[in-house]
Amino acid sequence: MEGKRHKPNAVHPYKNEWKGYRTPWTTLRAQFDLERDVQVKLRTMLRGKCTNGIESTSAALELVWHPKLTGVEGSRVKNFSCVFHMKQYMECTWDRGPEEPQHSQRFLYYWHNGLEAVAECPQYLLSSGVRTGCLFPREAVKEFTDFNVCVNGSSPVGPLRPAYFSLQVQNHVKPGLVEAVSLEALQQDGELVLGWKPPAGHIPSHCLEYEVMTEHTNQDGREWRMVNVTEDTSLVLPANQRSCARVRSHVHRYCSDHSFWSNWTQWKCLPVEKDNLSPAMDIALICVLVASAVALLSLCVSVGMFSRTRRQRTEQKVSHCSLLGENQHLKLLSAFSHPHH
Numbered sequence: 001m002e003g004k005r006h007k008p009n010a011v012h013p014y015k016n017e018w019k020g021y022r023t024p025w026t027t028l029r030a031q032f033d034l035e036r037d038v039q040v041k042l043r044t045m046l047r048g049k050c051t052n053g054i055e056s057t058s059a060a061l062e063l064v065w066h067p068k069l070t071g072v073e074g075s076r077v078k079n080f081s082c083v084f085h086m087k088q089y090m091e092c093t094w095d096r097g098p099e100e101p102q103h104s105q106r107f108l109y110y111w112h113n114g115l116e117a118v119a120e121c122p123q124y125l126l127s128s129g130v131r132t133g134c135l136f137p138r139e140a141v142k143e144f145t146d147f148n149v150c151v152n153g154s155s156p157v158g159p160l161r162p163a164y165f166s167l168q169v170q171n172h173v174k175p176g177l178v179e180a181v182s183l184e185a186l187q188q189d190g191e192l193v194l195g196w197k198p199p200a201g202h203i204p205s206h207c208l209e210y211e212v213m214t215e216h217t218n219q220d221g222r223e224w225r226m227v228n229v230t231e232d233t234s235l236v237l238p239a240n241q242r243s244c245a246r247v248r249s250h251v252h253r254y255c256s257d258h259s260f261w262s263n264w265t266q267w268k269c270l271p272v273e274k275d276n277l278s279p280a281m282d283i284a285l286i287c288v289l290v291a292s293a294v295a296l297l298s299l300c301v302s303v304g305m306f307s308r309t310r311r312q313r314t315e316q317k318v319s320h321c322s323l324l325g326e327n328q329h330l331k332l333l334s335a336f337s338h339p340h341h
Helices: 279-337
Strands: 004-011 018-020 038-046 061-065 078-085 089-095 105-111 124-127 130-137 146-155 158-168 179-186 191-197 208-217 223-230 234-238 242-251 268-270
Touching: 078 158, 105 130, 179 242, 179 268, 191 208, 191 242, 208 234, 234 242
Parallel strands: none
Antiparallel strands: 004 018, 004 038, 038 061, 078 089, 089 130, 105 146, 124 130, 146 158, 179 191, 191 234, 208 223, 208 242, 242 268
């Protein structure tokens, strides 16, 4: 039996490719996707005196295990995703299945090679009282190993269909916002220096890569954009009539196979615009000025018409009084001219 080995091969649960093992033992533990068929091929390899030192391999024994998909059909969760924020905490979220019954309750269980037993979600995320995610503190997360998750549940009509996921947590990191962004002019060189500090959290600074987006306006009013990727925390930019910049970061390929970009910082600009009105605000200001001018003109016209009308009434009143006075004077003269006997 000297030199006897077994060579099991199994389809990788998430890469859809065969993975081989060699072992002298007759048992092997491996990870499989419990929602898909498990395919295994087993060969026995022998090398020794009985084979004249030449390795001999047996025919392959093929085995297929079919999973039993239990639970309410159409109740499996959708859009499951996890984000390891700043390597401080991880959020995993999901959407309810299209046929999930009302008043259902979700449960999340996880395990990895650092746990002695399966553990339940330490803190559920709720939306309108319904569980839609799980919050893992940093101490519950383990990197560079398979982080396995099962989301199942119960409902008034029976168990919900479970869903299984396997993560490499280091590939789900999202850095925080880049800090202390500054943009300064170098007067002696006519250039600009953009500087920043790494985001807060537990991501090593040597694992961060930054993307810098800049927008420039030339003397002739033409605008252009430039994107730079760097591992430094500063960048020299050409000076223009106006320059603006913003920064974001992610974990580069030397520390993970994949990561999420952080959110962009606010724009930093030189020179700083003191009266930075948007086109909408400009239009509103013009409308206010025009309305004010129209109102003032209307007021002036109204006052003029009022004054003219009042003057005309005054002249009519004076004319009436003059006629009345003359009439009374004629009556008096007539009285004196024809005295009563």
